[in-house]
Amino acid sequence: MTANLTSKATFDFVSVLSQAAAAYQGQRGTPLSAEILVNALLEAEKSAKQERLTYPFESLLGKWQLCFATGTKKARERGGIVLGKGFYVPKFIKIHVSFNTTLEQDLDRGEIGNQVEFGPVLLKLTGPVQYLGKKNLLAFDFNQMLINLFGRIVYNRPMRSGKVQTEDFYNQSIAKLPFFGFFLVTEDFIAARGRGGGLAFWIREI
Template identity: 25%
Template sequence: MKVIQGEEILSWEQDARRTGLSVKASQLSARWNLDQVFDRTGRSGGAGQSAILRAVGACLILEHQNKDESNTTLLVSNQVRLGPMVLRFEGDGALVGQRPLLQFSFKTLVIKFGERTLHQRQISPPPASKMPFFALIKIDNHQGLLAARGRGGGLALWKRQPL
């Protein structure tokens, strides 16, 4: 895959705002490995920042578990890995609106060593006004990429890895 620049993601974002993004929850069902991060203006987060996030296997795992294509709910996990150690947040999400937003809330924190769970605990959801989300900008099934803007304003680009 070619290197995507922040300016290109900003252009995709303008298109998504104008026309919306026709995406179904089932299209998002995959392991999305974080590839690049950018600040709110599209400047690279620095090769070092993206490289570190790739090195720790930062990924977003989305699972659509409903055969009904109109169902917008997903299981959402966000994790990093350092050798056999895994830190994972798990919860639920849904696509909302035409752009759309992927709104989610984590319910569980899991720490694993290999396949063994070392620690697991429930976490309180944030108030509705502070619910995290990704404003989806582009999904390209041919290139296997997903671009989005997070609640904090930063931009992210992920590469698809099938579940």
């Protein structure tokens, strides 16, 4: 089942996440607790799996601000990992992710940018992405680093830590690359689970 935004069979999690996004942007309402937000994200993920929703890569294009994220912790008694409590990103730190296409004839390939701003310092990592629409998986690899200080670029070079060269990236197995598994995509916010198991919630840059 293909969904441009969200399924028609929406549940309360859409309203909860909309409220959280509005409160974080200072538009209206008060911030929701981390527990409520985590539960809403888990419900959204469950719904996407049950309805087998898929989202096209073009619905992810643009710039998104990280609002909320969870870590993971090992659970010895379960032999796996469980979600951490989650936290809102402090307002004095701005973290953005952006997605752009590079070739019009191939809409499943493009570029990712991950940017962190803290006072006068800006750090940005960029690299190629490949999107598997049937699974809503976006694989990526950072291969370029830029550092801007007081509005001036002081560093802009390739990263040695990049796993693969750009020309070889698209031949790599998804299992060998970092990735996001998106389970909710709307015009105003997106949510995904990372390869490590944590959840992330972004709102569109306004």
